[in-house]
Amino acid sequence: MSEPLTADQIFDRVFLETRAKLLAVAATLDRLDRAEGTDRVRNDFRMEQLRKSIDIIQNSSNDRAEQLQIVFSDPYDEQWKRPGLRT
Amino acid sequence: MYYIDPHIHMVSRVTDDYERMARMGCVAMSEPAFWAGFDRGSVDGFRDYFRQLTEVEPKRAAAVGIQHFTWLCINAKEAENVELSREVIAMIPEFLDSPNVLGIGEIGLNKNTKNEAQIFWEHMELALKTEELILIHTPHLQDKYKGTRMIVDMLLDDPRIKPERTLIDHVEEHTVKLAKEHGFWCAMTLYPITKCTPSRAADIIEMYGDDRIMVNSAGDWGPSEPLAVPDFVQEMRRRGHSEKKISKIVYENPLEFFSQCKRFEFKAPE
Numbered sequence: 001m002s003e004p005l006t007a008d009q010i011f012d013r014v015f016l017e018t019r020a021k022l023l024a025v026a027a028t029l030d031r032l033d034r035a036e037g038t039d040r041v042r043n044d045f046r047m048e049q050l051r052k053s054i055d056i057i058q059n060s061s062n063d064r065a066e067q068l069q070i071v072f073s074d075p076y077d078e079q080w081k082r083p084g085l086r087t
Numbered sequence: 088m089y090y091i092d093p094h095i096h097m098v099s100r101v102t103d104d105y106e107r108m109a110r111m112g113c114v115a116m117s118e119p120a121f122w123a124g125f126d127r128g129s130v131d132g133f134r135d136y137f138r139q140l141t142e143v144e145p146k147r148a149a150a151v152g153i154q155h156f157t158w159l160c161i162n163a164k165e166a167e168n169v170e171l172s173r174e175v176i177a178m179i180p181e182f183l184d185s186p187n188v189l190g191i192g193e194i195g196l197n198k199n200t201k202n203e204a205q206i207f208w209e210h211m212e213l214a215l216k217t218e219e220l221i222l223i224h225t226p227h228l229q230d231k232y233k234g235t236r237m238i239v240d241m242l243l244d245d246p247r248i249k250p251e252r253t254l255i256d257h258v259e260e261h262t263v264k265l266a267k268e269h270g271f272w273c274a275m276t277l278y279p280i281t282k283c284t285p286s287r288a289a290d291i292i293e294m295y296g297d298d299r300i301m302v303n304s305a306g307d308w309g310p311s312e313p314l315a316v317p318d319f320v321q322e323m324r325r326r327g328h329s330e331k332k333i334s335k336i337v338y339e340n341p342l343e344f345f346s347q348c349k350r351f352e353f354k355a356p357e
Contacts, residue, residue: 004327013325065287069261073232074199080237082244083205 025054088330089356090337092116092316093274093344094193094222094256094303097144097155098136104306104313109151111317114338114356117156117345118144119193119222122164124308130174133161134181141185154353156345158192158222159183166197166206176206176213183217189348190214192222193256196234199226208241211248220348221253225262227281235262239269252347257305259283263295272344276305277315285315285322292323297332301340 005013032041041047049071056067089112097105097118108116118140127133140157148155159182161175182188194210196203214221226234238255242248250270258266258273259282266273275291276282283291288302306313316337323333345351 063260065290066260069259070232072229073261074229076233076236080240081201082241083201083208 088112088320088334089114090316091341092304093301093341094119094305095313096121096307098139099308100306100313105147105151108313109153111314113153115154117189119158120160122162126165130178133175134178137182141182141187145187156187156189158189160191160194160210163195163197163203166203169202172206176209186350189345190220190222193224195224195238196226199230199234199237215247223255225255225257232261235265239265254344257282263291267295272299274301274303276303277319279310285319288319289322289326297336301336
């Protein structure tokens with residue numbers, strides 16, 4: 001086999017796997033809601049990262065994985081102080 | 088299919104792993120110097136470690152028909168001890184004539200601190216002075232994007248750095264462009280949770296091409312899979328990619344990069 005897969009072939013292959021991953025996310029959020037202290041988790045910055053990620057998954061761009069990575073990344077400062085020769 | 092694992096920490100793996108890798112077609116590997124899981128206390132601790140990398144592991148690998156290569160440095164996790172780091176950097180040249188040493192690595196950043204950047208820079212100076220290849224570790228998770236940008240800044244600041252002799256490791260979707268657009272080599276690490284899966288690595292190949300890129304297992308003492316490269320091969324086959332294309336990524340590309348090392352001698356399998 002040396003022909004790349006078509007979208008139909010890819011979708012048939014990944015549908016159940018993707019369904020399972022989405023179910024795992026939904027069940028995890030449900031578990032958090034059931035647990036004591038769920039309000040604290042709702043205000044955790046990491047929960048906001050998850051919410052942003054779920055929004056990104058729903059958009060129609062073709063770089064969603066890259067966008068998610070940036071959501072979970074610390075900001076970069078172009079002006080950071082470079083090292084030099086030791087004194 | 089023959090393959091090379093260009094980044095794996097065999098001092099942390101059992102002999103069974105060597106045997107399983109050989110059975111799956113591994114013919115060579117390279118082992119960057121790494122953090123032991125605890126901070127070493129003296130330069131002699133590193134001297135012993137470098138003997139293990141240059142004398143012991145090549146023999147373990149050869150017993151199953153695999154060629155073992157290595158890289159030397161003090162890992163970024165230990166760079167906060169600047170004094171020890173400088174002692175280790177000064178000691179590294181003792182081992183640079185060892186036939187299996189490919190260069191300086193895996194140097195880089197971990198938490199993107201000032202000391203880590205300083206020690207990265209001093210390793211870079213050593214590599215330039217001794218004309219060695221450079222293998223660069225990029226940070227994990229939330230630190231990766233910022234750390235990779237900082238590393239690329241330091242590399243681009245120095246006109247002596249040759250991108251074709253420098254490999255930026257552990258790239259993912261948000262950092263692969265940073266490496267490739269400036270002509271550096273790059274590699275994707277296949278980890279179960281914290282880095283790339285074989286499937287996402289195949290996606291990145293489909294989006295960014297198969298030039299100057301390779302995949303590795305970075306198998307170590309933590310959760311990792313020493314057979315991750317064959318898993319990637321299988322994923323590429325399932326997607327319909329040609330054997331020629333797959334072989335380029337897992338065999339020819341590492342050979343092309345390593346061949347720039349003046350000591351590199353590879354015996355191709357018959």
